[in-house]
Amino acid sequence: MGRIQFYERPRxxxxxxxxxxxxxxxxxxxxxxTSLALRQPPGVDTFVDISRLGLVxxxxxxxxxxxxxxxxVAELASxxxxxxxxxxxxxxxxxxxxSTPLRNQITVGGNLVQVMxxxxxxxxxxxxxxxxxxxxxxxxxxxxxxxxxxxxxxSLSAGDLVTEVRIPKPIGRVQSSFVKVGKTVFDYxxxxxxxxxxxxxxxxxxxxxxxxxxxxxxxxxxxxxxxxAGRIPTRDDxxxxxxxxxxxxxxxxxxxxxxxxxxxxxxxxVKRCLHEACS
Amino acid sequence: MPNxxxxxxxxxxxxxxxxxxxxxxxxxxxxRTDVKKGCGEGTCGSCSVLIDGRLMTSCIxxxxxxxxxxxxxxxxxxxxxxxxxxxxxxxxAGAVQCGFCTPGMVLATKALLDAVPKPDVSxxxxxxxxxxxxxTGYVKIIEAVQDSARVLAxxxxxxxx
Numbered sequence: 549m550g551r552i553q554f555y556e557r558p559r560x561x562x563x564x565x566x567x568x569x570x571x572x573x574x575x576x577x578x579x580x581x582t583s584l585a586l587r588q589p590p591g592v593d594t595f596v597d598i599s600r601l602g603l604v605x606x607x608x609x610x611x612x613x614x615x616x617x618x619x620x621v622a623e624l625a626s627x628x629x630x631x632x633x634x635x636x637x638x639x640x641x642x643x644x645x646x647s648t649p650l651r652n653q654i655t656v657g658g659n660l661v662q663v664m665x666x667x668x669x670x671x672x673x674x675x676x677x678x679x680x681x682x683x684x685x686x687x688x689x690x691x692x693x694x695x696x697x698x699x700x701x702x703s704l705s706a707g708d709l710v711t712e713v714r715i716p717k718p719i720g721r722v723q724s725s726f727v728k729v730g731k732t733v734f735d736y737x738x739x740x741x742x743x744x745x746x747x748x749x750x751x752x753x754x755x756x757x758x759x760x761x762x763x764x765x766x767x768x769x770x771x772x773x774x775x776x777a778g779r780i781p782t783r784d785d786x787x788x789x790x791x792x793x794x795x796x797x798x799x800x801x802x803x804x805x806x807x808x809x810x811x812x813x814x815x816x817x818v819k820r821c822l823h824e825a826c827s
Numbered sequence: 828m829p830n831x832x833x834x835x836x837x838x839x840x841x842x843x844x845x846x847x848x849x850x851x852x853x854x855x856x857x858x859r860t861d862v863k864k865g866c867g868e869g870t871c872g873s874c875s876v877l878i879d880g881r882l883m884t885s886c887i888x889x890x891x892x893x894x895x896x897x898x899x900x901x902x903x904x905x906x907x908x909x910x911x912x913x914x915x916x917x918x919x920a921g922a923v924q925c926g927f928c929t930p931g932m933v934l935a936t937k938a939l940l941d942a943v944p945k946p947d948v949s950x951x952x953x954x955x956x957x958x959x960x961x962x963t964g965y966v967k968i969i970e971a972v973q974d975s976a977r978v979l980a981x982x983x984x985x986x987x988x
Binding site for chain 2: 551552553554555557578581582584585586588594595597599622646647648649650652653733734
């Protein structure tokens, strides 16, 4: 502590982006501040507080729903759309994050960018084919699949500011399932699984399976998805998809959970989530 | 150095804070030592305060970020001479042992009952999920929340031995 010397409170998005660009990596974005309170990036001497720029709530973007970056996880959990879209997986994932006082502080943007052990949102947003909207020196919209190819803390440049995440509106009948596995409700996840099935009648047109917390970054599991997509999945298909997921992923190992234990969890919970999403 | 204004338990205060100063440290510096520092990293909940009515762990809230906010600490809820019904219920139920978690617990209860006046047990557990007690085992704390909900709803108090 004590390295931070300046606290900037820009009044507009443009001003925030300008300060971030001018400071060339010596400034960092402060939204909820929960991860910055624990660890500040090396070389940073300035906080740029973006919590009062109106980046709060959901907005309709035509074919997608925008969740603005400074929406707290508690606010996300209480928005009606979080329950209505995709069978309520957004609300379920939001309620899985950390604890009540932390959900009142942690923002959606922060949770997606920092990918901390308590980040339960990246997996669900990845499964829903979310896109991240970045404003800055080069404004762009990046599919989360690409956003999580490397750690966002490394790929975002000094003048970049994440302003919202967009979730495509569901087309046709869509069923979803989300689970966070941990020892207590407040524990870091050993694993999160999100399974989504886009249906035509009984047939699963498209399927997505995303895992969080098993690796440093959230990931899709195409090996499991391809066992389900295009089929009217049977119990055997679901079991085979889960086994392929467990075989395809090299889980992280830490003092909480061994690699083998996490692999077992993947096998069991991908099966259960796919079963729920496909039936 | 940012200058900030806070309204703490109804009293307006202006002070200068370091840019990375936490609200917990600011409040204790201002004499509000009813806010307790436990883990210092947002895990235990003992430093919980209400910021504009919302429960937050003040040890990881940057003071400058909440400039202009209304803060309530446990002493703002009620005092030893004039306790709030929630505080009375905690005492009656025996929900206080070492007492270190209690300022956070009563504020978590306040936030819950403001939103859900008659919570069920699972709602109580969810609302207190960020507040750790290492003494009581939570049974009496949950009883205290249920008791205070009844008292605040004007229902007859359940007598305690």
